[in-house]
Amino acid sequence: xxxxxxxxxxxxxxxxxxxxxxxxxxxxxxxxxxxxxxxxxxxxxxxxxxxxxxxxxxxxxxxxxxxxxxxxxxxxxxxxxxxxxxxxxxxxxxxxxxxxxxxxxxxxxxxxxxxxxxxxxxxxxxxxxxxxxxxxxxxxxxxxxxxxxxxxxxxxxxxxxxxxxxxxxxxxxxxxxxxxxxxxxxxxxxxxxxxxxxxxxxxxxxxxxxxxxxxxxxxxxxxxxxxxxxxxxxxxxxxxxxxxxxxxxxxxxxxxxxxxxxxxxxxxxxxxxxxxxxxxxxxxxxxxxxxxxxxxxxxxxxxxxxxxxxxxxxxxxxxxxxxxxxxxxxxxxxxxxxxxxxxx
Amino acid sequence: xxxxxxxxxxxxxxxxxxxxxxxxxxxxxxxxxxxxxxxxxxxxxxxxxxxxxxxxxxxxxxxxxxxxxxxxxxxxxxxxxxxxxxxxxxxxxxxxxxxxxxxxxxxxxxxxxxxxxxxxxxxxxxxxxxxxxxxxxxxxxxxxxxxxxxxxxxxxxxxxxxxxxxxxxxxxxxxxxxxxxxxxxxxxxxxxxxxxxxxxxxxxxxxxxxxxxxxxxxxxxxxxxxxxxxxxxxxxxxxxxxxxxxxxxxxxxxxxxxxxxxxxxxxxxxxxxxxxxxxxxxxxxxxxxxxxxxxxxxxxxxxxxxxxxxxxxxxxxxxxxxxxxxxxxxxxxxxxxxxxxxxx
Numbered sequence: 138x139x140x141x142x143x144x145x146x147x148x149x150x151x152x153x154x155x156x157x158x159x160x161x162x163x164x165x166x167x168x169x170x171x172x173x174x175x176x177x178x179x180x181x182x183x184x185x186x187x188x189x190x191x192x193x194x195x196x197x198x199x200x201x202x203x204x205x206x207x208x209x210x211x212x213x214x215x216x217x218x219x220x221x222x223x224x225x226x227x228x229x230x231x232x233x234x235x236x237x238x239x240x241x242x243x244x245x246x247x248x249x250x251x252x253x254x255x256x257x258x259x260x261x262x263x264x265x266x267x268x269x270x271x272x273x274x275x276x277x278x279x280x281x282x283x284x285x286x287x288x289x290x291x292x293x294x295x296x297x298x299x300x301x302x303x304x305x306x307x308x309x310x311x312x313x314x315x316x317x318x319x320x321x322x323x324x325x326x327x328x329x330x331x332x333x334x335x336x337x338x339x340x341x342x343x344x345x346x347x348x349x350x351x352x353x354x355x356x357x358x359x360x361x362x363x364x365x366x367x368x369x370x371x372x373x374x375x376x377x378x379x380x381x382x383x384x385x386x387x388x389x390x391x392x393x394x395x396x397x398x399x400x401x402x403x404x405x406x407x408x409x410x411x412x413x414x415x416x417x418x419x420x421x422x423x424x425x426x427x428x429x430x431x432x433x434x435x436x437x438x439x440x441x442x443x444x445x446x447x448x449x450x451x452x453x454x455x456x457x458x459x460x461x462x463x464x465x466x467x468x469x470x471x472x473x474x475x476x477x478x479x480x481x
Numbered sequence: 482x483x484x485x486x487x488x489x490x491x492x493x494x495x496x497x498x499x500x501x502x503x504x505x506x507x508x509x510x511x512x513x514x515x516x517x518x519x520x521x522x523x524x525x526x527x528x529x530x531x532x533x534x535x536x537x538x539x540x541x542x543x544x545x546x547x548x549x550x551x552x553x554x555x556x557x558x559x560x561x562x563x564x565x566x567x568x569x570x571x572x573x574x575x576x577x578x579x580x581x582x583x584x585x586x587x588x589x590x591x592x593x594x595x596x597x598x599x600x601x602x603x604x605x606x607x608x609x610x611x612x613x614x615x616x617x618x619x620x621x622x623x624x625x626x627x628x629x630x631x632x633x634x635x636x637x638x639x640x641x642x643x644x645x646x647x648x649x650x651x652x653x654x655x656x657x658x659x660x661x662x663x664x665x666x667x668x669x670x671x672x673x674x675x676x677x678x679x680x681x682x683x684x685x686x687x688x689x690x691x692x693x694x695x696x697x698x699x700x701x702x703x704x705x706x707x708x709x710x711x712x713x714x715x716x717x718x719x720x721x722x723x724x725x726x727x728x729x730x731x732x733x734x735x736x737x738x739x740x741x742x743x744x745x746x747x748x749x750x751x752x753x754x755x756x757x758x759x760x761x762x763x764x765x766x767x768x769x770x771x772x773x774x775x776x777x778x779x780x781x782x783x784x785x786x787x788x789x790x791x792x793x794x795x796x797x798x799x800x801x802x803x804x805x806x807x808x809x810x811x812x813x814x815x816x817x818x819x820x821x822x823x824x825x
Contacts, residue, residue, distance in 0.1 A: 266699065277702070310694045310704030315656055350654045351751035355610065358621070360654030388755035395760070407695035411732035412756050416739070 144175045145257040145466045146208070147459065148217075148247035151181030151189070152262025154227035155236040156440025157450035159189035162262050165455035166214050167194035174463045176213055178205055178256060180247040182239050183218035185227055193448065205255040217250075219243050229446040237268030244279060248286050251431040258432035258462040262455065265440045277308040279435060280426055287429045292326070294333045294425040295410055295437060296461055297417040299395040301337065302402045302410035303330045303427070314406035318349050318362050323370035323403070329427050330401040331379055336427075337461070338468045345390050345399035346371050346383030347409060353384040367405075421457030425465070432465045434458040488519045489601040489810045490552070491803065492561075492591035495525030495533070496606025498571035499580040500784025501794035503533035506606050509799035510558050511538035518807045520557055522549055522600060524591040526583050527562035529571060537792065549599040561594075563587050573790040581612030588623060592630050595775040602776035602806040606799065609784045621652040623779060624770055631773045636670070638677045638769040639754055639781060640805055641761040643739040645681065646746045646754035647674045647771070658750035662693050662706050667714035667747070673771050674745040675723055680771075681805070682812045689734050689743035690715050690727030691753060697728040711749075765801030769809070776809045778802040 149166060152158025159181065166177045179186050183201060190199050201216045202208050208215040219242045220226075226235045241264070250256040261279055269276065276282045284291035295302040305326045306317040327344060334342020346367060348354060354363035367384040374381045383390070383403070391413035394402045404410030414422050414437065422437035436454040444450060493510060496502025503525065510521045523530050527545060534543050545560045546552050552559040563586045564570075570579045585608070594600040605623055613620065620626045628635035639646040649670045650661040671688060678686020690711060692698060698707035711728040718725045727734070727747070735757035738746045748754030758766050758781065766781035780798040788794060 277699075308695060308703060310698075311655070311706075312659055312704060315659075351652060351755075354654075355621075355652075359652060360656060362655075387752040388759050391756060392759050408731040409752060409756065411695075412735060412753065413760055415732050415736050416757055416760050 144173075145463065146176045146178060146205075146255075147462055148178050148180055148205075148250045148256040148259045150240070150243040150247050150259065150261045151179060151185060152243075153236045153240040153265040153268055153440045154182055154185040155229055155231055155233060155268065156263060156265060156442055156445050158240075158262030158440065159185050160193050160445075160448070160450045161436065161452040161455040163189040163194040163197065164450075164452040165459060167197045168452075168456060171456060171459050172213055174459060178202075178208060178215045178217055178250070180217050180219060180243045180250075182220035182222060182227065183216060184222070184224045186216050186218070188224055205250050217246065219246050230442040232265060232268045232271060232442075234268065234271040234273075237265065237270070237272035237274065240264045241269055241272065241274050241276075241282060244282050245286060248283055248431060248433070251433075252287070257466045258434065260455070260458050260462050261433065261435040263436055263438060263440045265442070279424070279433070280307065283426055283429055283431075283433060287431070289429055291426050292329045292428045294401075294427050295414040296337070296423045296425055297414050297421065298457070299417050300391060300402070300414055301333065301400065302391075302404050302414055303333060304404045304407060304410050306405075307407050311406060315349065315362065318366050318405055320366050320370045320373070323367050324373060326403045327370060327374045327379065327381055330403050333425065333427050334401045336465050336468055338464060339400045341380055342400040343398070344379060344381040344401050344403065345385055345394055346381060346403040347387045347390045347405055348384035349387075349405045351388075352386045421453040423454060423458045423461050425461060432462055434462040434465070488517075489807065490520045490522060490599075491806055492522050492524055492549075492594045492600040492603045494584070494587040494591050494603065494605045495523060495529060496587075497580045497584040497609040497612055497784045498526055498529040499573055499575055499577060499612070500607060500609060500786055500789050502584075502606030502784065503529050504537050504789075504792065504794045505780065505796040505799040507533040507538040507541065508794075508796040509803060511541045512800060515800060515803050516557055518803060522546075522552060522559045522561055522594070524561050524563060524587045524594075526564035526566060526571065527560060528566070528568045530560050530562070532568055549594050561590065563590050574786040576609060576612045576615060576786075578612065578615040578617075581609065581614070581616035581618065584608045585613055585616065585618050585620075585626060588626050589630060592627055592775060592777070595777075596631070601810045602778065604799070604802050604806050605777065605779040607780055607782060607784045609786070623768070623777070624651070627770055627773055627775070627777060631775070633773055635770050636673045636772045638745075638771050639758040640681070640767045640769055641758050641765065642801070643761050644735060644746070644758055645677065645744065646735075646748050646758055647677060648748045648751060648754050650749075651751050655750060659693065659706065662710050662749055664710050664714045664717075667711050668717060670747045671714060671718045671723065671725055674747050677769065677771050678745045680809050680812055682808060683744045685724055686744040687742070688723060688725040688745050688747065689729055689738055690725060690747040691731045691734050691749055692728035693731075693749045695732075696730045765797040767798060767802045767805050769805060776806055778806040778809070
């Protein structure tokens, strides 16, 4: 396909149609920088996409196509509709089963485009979990939907321009997260950090592993998991040749990484990694799904029902998600083991 | 004493003499801004104080006194020695029992000066826990030393110019921290946040309470503590008239507070609060001890043995600790119930 020279095609989902997803997606793909980086196929309800275009990107040409294969090479932004329902079917700023369903169908459709080789990466706008649940889905988020679709365990990388974080666990209680801190799980997260680093373009990523307990356990005074579960995994990975260190005190390792000392940090649970990345959120936080035979990036914010339809949503995170997806497409790093042979 | 007009006297400990404490203390009190804010009584080994003065603040006059009461009114910086041992007794950059002992004795001495009304606040440089343990002490840190000395349960406030955080628990394992998330403990932390806010000068502090689990439990899907332990405490405090809200998703509440939405955040465990405050660390993080009949602030960094004696330590945190102590002395807020009658 010669993507190193031409612009890759990205499948961009509109997220929950009741939230700010359609707004940030249209605003982002209409940016001159985004137009220069890639071509786009928006995936969502047609009426929602057209309403968002009319309001937030009125000069953008949007070509509806019945399938990705019918997108013309000269089209910058196409639209693959997954619902013919009218605008009123998707109440702005409200939880609804219709919006929950449309959001999930868009993700599944976009993922199949990438798995089938018709698009190079999927970039996603936010879902609303309650709406998904009303529609009968039980997935906590994108990562799990995509993992199920691909039959693989997906892992999420949180990325901001200053900090990249892999989690040992994400969507579970803190009690359950502690149980998941085992040498096996930490080792798997370290390997995932290695994959993330290389796919993001770091030749030999410097990986820092955070501790679980205050001060990484302070020699056993504040818990034993750091010494008994995390340290063995770090030592094994180092013996295998990875540039990895830890367990580091959790309260300073993210600061150190943000100052350039490490390329990727392995966090032990959801908020340990999410708190520091979100503090850099104004610079455009991004989620990247790893461990799957496709490239997927996403905004790191929610549907923001409270400001939906008001035109005030910031699209910096969506634009950064596009940048990261393009960087991954171009990095040339090998796809993970067992990936779909039609990928790249 | 008329401190609103004159400069209050602060007792400043030098911390572990083998670390960067003496350096940051001398650099900070020598700053013109610090000289304008307060007068100082350094508390630590005399030879250490004089060596640090000679090297890091050579133009500073340092008057050794046998007791605080003998400090002359016109002295800007006095020195109360707690050890006559030579410099060599305190090996630079190394853990030693001598340094651990000197550090603790300095804290106890300085605290008694404040409890006895001879100084208005204590500002502390960092301890080294292993050194303290070698010297036979079992306290995890300043907060516990001072709590024992005063016969009260002390609580730590982490403060930076952008963010102020109270913790439900600090120095314990994450497993133990979860057990401590009870309505009683969360309620006590909220009341402490109220005290902190008023002592820092907020007339009616806006208090945000963080959740424990990802997304504050997401309606019970990721754990029940948010709904069963935290929410009741928030509602009770609100019913009592406090301006308090939560439990909020932990990964965004600190960002929101740093943007000005809240004055004080109640964090559920050590790293939940320490990670965001340390990310702002370059602006000068400070620890404030609450719940005691004395004002105490501290740097939020450690002894940094790796750079001790090299002259490269930053003293912004120590300077900010001085600023916060002076603000608390001047705020005029009532000392906590049961405080020493000789206080203020």
